[in-house]
Amino acid sequence: MTREMVSPDGALFAEFADPDAARRAYAELSARGYARLESYAPFPLTRDQAHPRDGWPALAIPMFALGTIGGVAGYAVQWYANARSYALNIGGRPAHAALPFILPSLEALLLFAGLTAFAGLLIALRLPRLWRPVFEIDGFERASIDRYWVAVGLGSGGGDLARTTRELVSMQPLRILHVAAEP
Numbered sequence: 001m002t003r004e005m006v007s008p009d010g011a012l013f014a015e016f017a018d019p020d021a022a023r024r025a026y027a028e029l030s031a032r033g034y035a036r037l038e039s040y041a042p043f044p045l046t047r048d049q050a051h052p053r054d055g056w057p058a059l060a061i062p063m064f065a066l067g068t069i070g071g072v073a074g075y076a077v078q079w080y081a082n083a084r085s086y087a088l089n090i091g092g093r094p095a096h097a098a099l100p101f102i103l104p105s106l107e108a109l110l111l112f113a114g115l116t117a118f119a120g121l122l123i124a125l126r127l128p129r130l131w132r133p134v135f136e137i138d139g140f141e142r143a144s145i146d147r148y149w150v151a152v153g154l155g156s157g158g159g160d161l162a163r164t165t166r167e168l169v170s171m172q173p174l175r176i177l178h179v180a181a182e183p
Contacts, residue, residue: 071105
């Protein structure tokens, strides 16, 4: 379950034998107003899943800010070491030579931005997670081979258990399972 699937009530998982039935179920549930839907299949079932949104804009701001701080800090360290703390006159070179400071400053900028992206991605995906409740579903591993699952989040933004179960039964899945929320 992705971050938007997490709810106090868990989710309903419906297993389908063929992709067309899963695709129709996903489209029908979406048309009925279910906002928290997700599919698990060997390939994307919908156009939105095949062409996901571009990036995660919430991560771009911290990356830019910490990258800028890294670049400024890299430049400041070089300036302090060469021009202020231990200024030497070697071959008439100025103590504050801005041009040679650019590449190490760029490397510091990229280092800080890269580390921010790495840490932000781990936080956003709630990793490392070695276990999830969906791994306990018998046969769920076949979702990467030949089975198609549609998950409906319950609770706020999703549906209630009885109504959603009735709607899923009308779509004739192989089976429907209720999975409790992650701790």
